[in-house]
Amino acid sequence: MSCVPGPATFRLLDAWTGWDPYTGPEEPGVSGIVGLDDPEGIRLARRGVPDGPTRGELLPWFPDRRLAPGCRAGDWYLLVPGKRPGLLRRDVCGGGWLPVWPPACGPVPLVRPWSVAARGHRLVVVEPGRVLVWDREGGRLTAVIDVDGARWAAPAPRGEILVARRGTTALRRYGPDGRLREVLRTGAAGAVAGLRAAPDGTIWLLTEDGGVPRVHRGGRGRPFRPATAAELAAALPPSTLAAADADGFCLREPGPEEPVTSCWTWHGGPRTTPPAPTADLVTSGHLLTALIDSGIARCRWHRVRLDADLPPGTAVTASIVVTEDGGCADSDWQHAAPGLTDFLVDQPPGRFLRLRLRLTGDGSATPVVRRVRLDFPRVTGADLLPPAFREDPAADDFTERFLSLFDATLAELDRTIERAPALLDPAGVPDRALPWLAGLLGLSYESGWDAATRRALLAAAPELYRRRGTPWALREAVRIVFGVAPVIDELAADRRWAQLRPPGAAAGAAGAGEGLGTVRLFGRAAGRFRVGGSALGAAPLRAFGDPDADPLTAQAHRFRLLLPAGAADGAALARLVRRQAPAHTVGSVRAGGSGLVVGSRSTVGVDTAFVPLPPPVLGGARPLRLNRDGVLRPGPRGARRGVGVGVAAAVGVHTQLS
Known part of the structure; x- marks a missing residue:
């Protein structure tokens, strides 16, 4: 389609081919810019540690001292200091904040609270000179620990409490009874700004030294060492805290379709404006390249194109100079307008080109330049015009x-x-293009399916359409969507009609007599009620169809899909089965129950489960019977859990079918 007379060559500057920064003595080739080896592109560096995390990036793991995530999804604690301090807990259903201790329960047991932390059903509040510990989510005060200068605390496994004091990064470990057990020397510089304890006992410490946040990890018998944000994210799940400033904070939580952001003030009231981004980045930086050789004497360079993202408050300015021998003056540079990412080279011919990129921002956002393309030599549609x-x-x-x-x-x-x-490749299109691509194939998605499931359905669509209406296609669709292979039970295979006849003999043929030809393996009297042949109550009454055709029509075109208990949502599974099943069939969905039912049909792996005995409980709605339903004291080898291969197990004592 192009009118260009011939193909032009080009040179790329990116993380794959290299940015070729200048390394001479005149000026630094790179200043205030990082990401030369990052495929995402170059960007402005952070203040302090250029490649380290910012405080805002660490908020999901180390919240503000006044916030603490609870044990359930969406559950948060908010510490409200002031003249009448209090502790609020988020109402997950209503979305507001309610006092942990209502006024009817008496005065609030807080004086001058500084920080709050939670783990499971335990709650810890730090006040000047002491640490208060509750269980039952504030229902019972279990310990009051006197610690001079306490600032941070974190509940740890086995009921322990970690406490950090003002002016030191050493940690004090207390037992559930409030007694000091150990002092851990971390060796970290700066002041403590956050404290967490992982389920495996690893202690994660956040410090700030000169405004630069740093993460450390360690524990009992393990020295503390610096850690990266990637290690922190792999060890601890992030919370939903998205931003915080002096006026309030915001939570970003999953919604029905898209994540929902909710903002509050530090007193628990709604907030209309979200917190402003923190200024953690430098405001300017530049990249100067070495001489880029075209390999063509007196080359006419054609075009410069930047693949860049420019958030509000940021800009990229490109400058170039073309030379034949490598020398140039300041007046020889061609400066593009700020923010211009595509422009023609207006320079005299020359073999070499040098590029300078200037990145600017407001300290909270940065431009990102993924690559720069330099086209040469100049080839345009004017080459096709007559010489005149x-x-x-x-x-x-x-x-x-x-x-x-x-x-x-x-x-x-x-x-x-x-x-x-490439738009027809399900593995390469963006997530937002998947519904469009599915529309071309006549596929419909459920709102709860993730992008990986949608891509897998698109990739399998040709084979699913080719074999649609078969048990394989239905089984494969369920496996892709729910991640479990179902059992498809075709009910027509369970027809109980059979009769043995000699070869060539017809029903009622002469000479058949009472021999093998008249023997039925399963009686027809069980299919429908027949006078003179069926017992009362043993067969259904049916007034439609031909009774002699019952062996052919019983359970015809019917099937049942079986899945283990809890493997899929029943309503979503039923909708998928209706879309994939042939139109002339009737399908039903059955999820496995909680145990084995003796005397009824059961499918191994769907309706059966070997589980240990429940703990013995005296009284209640279903009181146990001593010496029959429970073991009050385990034997010398300890409590048994289910059936152990090679270990003696007494049926009814150590095992149970449920």
Whole structure:
């Protein structure tokens, strides 16, 4: 489609081919910029540690001292200091904040609270000079620990409490009874800004030294060492805290379709404006490249294109200079307008080109430059014009620049057409394009399916359509969506009609007599009630169809899909089965129950489970019977859990079918 007379060459600057920074003595080639080896692109560096995490990035793991996530999803504690301090707990159903200790329960047991922490059903509040510990989510005060200068505390496994004091990064470990057990020397510099204890006993410590946050990890018998944000994210799940400032905070939680962000003040009231981003980045940086060789003497460089993201408050400025021998003056540079990411080279011919990128921001956001493309030599639609149109140099230059606008538009169309087949690849399209691609194939998605499930369905769609209506296709669709292979039970295979006849003998044939030809393995009297042949109550009454055709029509075109208990949502599974089953069939869905039912049909792996005995409980709605339903004291080898291979197990004592 393009009118360009011939293909042009180009040079890329990115993380794969290299940015070729200048390394001479005149000026630094890179300043205030990081990400030269990052495929995501180059960007402004952070203050302090250029490649370290910011305080805002660590908020999901180390919240503000006044916030603590609870044990359930969406559960949070908010410490409200002031003249009448209190502790609020988020109402998950209503969305507001309610006091942990209502006024009817008496005065609030807080004086001058500083920080709050929670773990499971335990709650810890730090006040000047003491640490208060509750269980039952504030229902019972279990310990009051006197600690001078206490600032941070964190509940640890086995009922222990970790406490950090003001002016030191050493940690004090207390037992559930409030007695000091150990002092841990971390060796970290700065002041403690956060404290967490992982389920495996690892202690995660956040410190700030000169405004620079640093993460450390360690524990009992393990020295503390610096840790990365990636290690922290792999060890501890993040909370839903998205942002915080002096006026309030915001939580970003999953919603029906998209995540929902809710903001509050530090007193638990609603907040209309979200917190402003923190200024953790430098405000300017530059990259100066070395001389880029075209390999062509007196090359006419054509075009410079930047693949960049420019958030509000940021800009990228590109400057170039072309030279034949490597020398240049400051006046020789061509400066593009700030924010311009595509421009023509207006320089005299030369073999070498040098590029300078200046990145600027407001301290809270950064531009990101993924790659730079340099096109050379200049090839435009003007090369196809007769020589008479190119006699005047000034007119020729205008014609080239004017036709470059149309050449660029046609080149974009060419690239769009070239990339069109990639839009049909389910593994390569963006997540937002998956519903569009599914519409081309007639697929419909449930709102709860993730992107991986949708891509897997698109990849399997050709084979699913080819074998649609077969047990394999239905089984494969359920496996892709719910991650478990079902059992498909075709009920027609359970027909109980059979009769033995000698070869060539017909029913009622002469000479058949009472021999093998008249013996039925299963009686017809069980299919429907027959006078003179069925027992009362043993067969259903049916007034439709031919009784002699019952062996062929019983349970015809009916099937049942079986899954283990809890493997899938019943309503979503039923909708999927209705869409995938043939139109002439009737399907039903059955999820496994809680145990084995003796005397009824059961499917191993679906309706059966070997579980240990429940703990013996005296009294209640279903009181146990001593010496029959429970073991009051385990034997010398300890309590048994289910059936152990090679270990003696007494049926009714150590095992149970449920």
